[in-house]
Amino acid sequence: MAAPQAIVIxxxxxxxxxxxxxxxxLDPALPQAIAVCCHTGSANVDLMCELLAKYATLPVEEARExxxxxxxxxxxxxxGYHLLVETSRRFALSxxxxxxxxxxxxxxxxxxxxxxxxxxxxxxVLTGANSxxxxxxxxxxxxxxxxxxxxxxxxxxxxMPTVALELAGADHCLPLADIAPLLNRxxxx
Amino acid sequence: MxxxxxxxxxxxxxxxxxxxxxxxxxxxxxxxxxxxxxAPASLKRRVLQLAHAQDTGNVSExxxxxxxxxxxxxxxxxxxxxxxxEMFRDPDVFLALREQVFPVLASYPQxxxxxxxxAHGQEVYSLAILLEEAGLYxxxxxxxxxxxxxxLQQAREGIYPAREAQLxxxxxxxxxGRHTLADYYxxxxxxxxxxxxxxxxxxxxxxxxxxxxVFCEAHLxxxxxxxxxxxxxLQDRTLALFRDSLVRxxxxxxxxxxxLDFAPSASDFAPVDAARRIYRLGSRSAGxx
Numbered sequence: 001m002a003a004p005q006a007i008v009i010x011x012x013x014x015x016x017x018x019x020x021x022x023x024x025x026l027d028p029a030l031p032q033a034i035a036v037c038c039h040t041g042s043a044n045v046d047l048m049c050e051l052l053a054k055y056a057t058l059p060v061e062e063a064r065e066x067x068x069x070x071x072x073x074x075x076x077x078x079x080g081y082h083l084l085v086e087t088s089r090r091f092a093l094s095x096x097x098x099x100x101x102x103x104x105x106x107x108x109x110x111x112x113x114x115x116x117x118x119x120x121x122x123x124x125v126l127t128g129a130n131s132x133x134x135x136x137x138x139x140x141x142x143x144x145x146x147x148x149x150x151x152x153x154x155x156x157x158x159x160m161p162t163v164a165l166e167l168a169g170a171d172h173c174l175p176l177a178d179i180a181p182l183l184n185r186x187x188x189x
Numbered sequence: 190m191x192x193x194x195x196x197x198x199x200x201x202x203x204x205x206x207x208x209x210x211x212x213x214x215x216x217x218x219x220x221x222x223x224x225x226x227x228a229p230a231s232l233k234r235r236v237l238q239l240a241h242a243q244d245t246g247n248v249s250e251x252x253x254x255x256x257x258x259x260x261x262x263x264x265x266x267x268x269x270x271x272x273x274x275e276m277f278r279d280p281d282v283f284l285a286l287r288e289q290v291f292p293v294l295a296s297y298p299q300x301x302x303x304x305x306x307x308a309h310g311q312e313v314y315s316l317a318i319l320l321e322e323a324g325l326y327x328x329x330x331x332x333x334x335x336x337x338x339x340x341l342q343q344a345r346e347g348i349y350p351a352r353e354a355q356l357x358x359x360x361x362x363x364x365x366g367r368h369t370l371a372d373y374y375x376x377x378x379x380x381x382x383x384x385x386x387x388x389x390x391x392x393x394x395x396x397x398x399x400x401x402x403v404f405c406e407a408h409l410x411x412x413x414x415x416x417x418x419x420x421x422x423l424q425d426r427t428l429a430l431f432r433d434s435l436v437r438x439x440x441x442x443x444x445x446x447x448x449l450d451f452a453p454s455a456s457d458f459a460p461v462d463a464a465r466r467i468y469r470l471g472s473r474s475a476g477x478x
Contacts, residue, residue: 066451078446082231084228084234086230087230092231092417095273096273112234115230
């Protein structure tokens with residue numbers, strides 16, 4: 001299996017707390033490019049980046065249109081826009097209609113990232129109270145990438161992981177505390 | 190734990206890409222609308238969305254309809270072009286226009302404003318209301334342009350779903366509105382209709398940023414969240430078009446998440462309020478070569 005080059009993470013209700021824990025557990029040596037789409041808390045993306053940076057072991061910054069998705073950096077989707085990854089692996093934004101009532105939508109990020117990174121992508125679906133992310137995760141798997149879903153029993157809001165498991169299945173389904181160690185194992189050379 | 194669902198079989202995504210490319214090609218060859226320089230990821234989503242909305246099994250069916258069905262072009266353009274918008278979206282931007290740009294515009298005897306890519310017109314009416322309240326509207330001419338005729342028609346009419354009114358009213362107040370938004374519209378059933386007097390200094394015109402040229406001399410160009418759909422060369426062409434349309438010292442206002450970092454033409458613009466993406470032409474910032 002090819003080593004992953006990128007990680008996309010999606011979450012909603014309860015997502016900020018979950019992200020704090022997950023990002024705190026990542027090995028600072030991870031070379032992968034990371035993009036995060038969280039429905040909650042991104043209304044002020046500067047504040048959210050600041051908050052996550054307190055916990056994260058890697059630099060956190062807002063994902064900016066046209067900027068490359070850089071290795072070893074955590075890019076956060078701004079609110080009010082969909083975040084997409086072009087096949088050139090640069091970011092793009094759109095103000096198209098909400099998808100699954102959300103903008104930014106996890107599906108939009110995951111689906112475009114799956115086309116950009118194909119089998120070199122890891123998709124992670126965490127806690128959330130809606131069905132966004134399931135279709136995106138399916139596309140990640142169809143492209144040959146790895147799918148990780150938080151165990152619904154362990155999630156603050158189980159809906160999002162449950163729907164993702166039903167539609168896409170997962171290569172790994174485990175409690176939040178075990179996800180960062182798994183990513184470190186999968187992603188370090 | 191591994192889920193029982195095995196790996197799904199990889200679909201032939203490249204086939205999808207071929208179909209999208211053929212559709213874009215047909216649009217250009219048959220109707221002269223060139224989307225080839227749009228940012229690919231969101232364009233592809235829109236084409237697939239259009240196929241889904243039209244209930245066609247695949248994009249090739251769209252292409253067939255585009256080639257053979259006379260009325261289908263407007264449906265396709267509507268699907269590909271119109272982003273959702275709201276009145277006074279990003280109220281702080283409109284507040285900044287009111288406080289930082291209008292005082293300069295007030296020094297001109299005649300004010301020309303170009304709103305490029307006006308879509309359904311929400312921002313045109315927002316701008317007209319602000320100018321009215323600043324006492325500048327009588328000497329202002331707004332050119333509101335879009336390449337999508339159906340959208341322009343809707344913009345002229347100024348009829349929007351009533352469910353939007355609450356959010357727009359909040360935005361209006363946050364933008365420094367002096368009355369209530371309800372003073373500017375009449376509500377009927379599920380719709381609101383904006384006071385058509387707000388239109389009295391607006392010319393709605395068909396203009397395509399991809400192919401058309403300078404048509405006016407503007408003191409302010411507003412083009413928010415249009416460039417995000419353009420690939421780098423088209424973005425650069427468009428910025429050059431704005432530059433050539435603006436008077437010296439004229440203002441440019443873009444969407445709050447739009448980036449000029451990859452546009453050579455942007456070197457002509459200096460930030461007035463960088464966070465709100467308000468720039469000024471030709472007033473070089475200090476310390477620049």
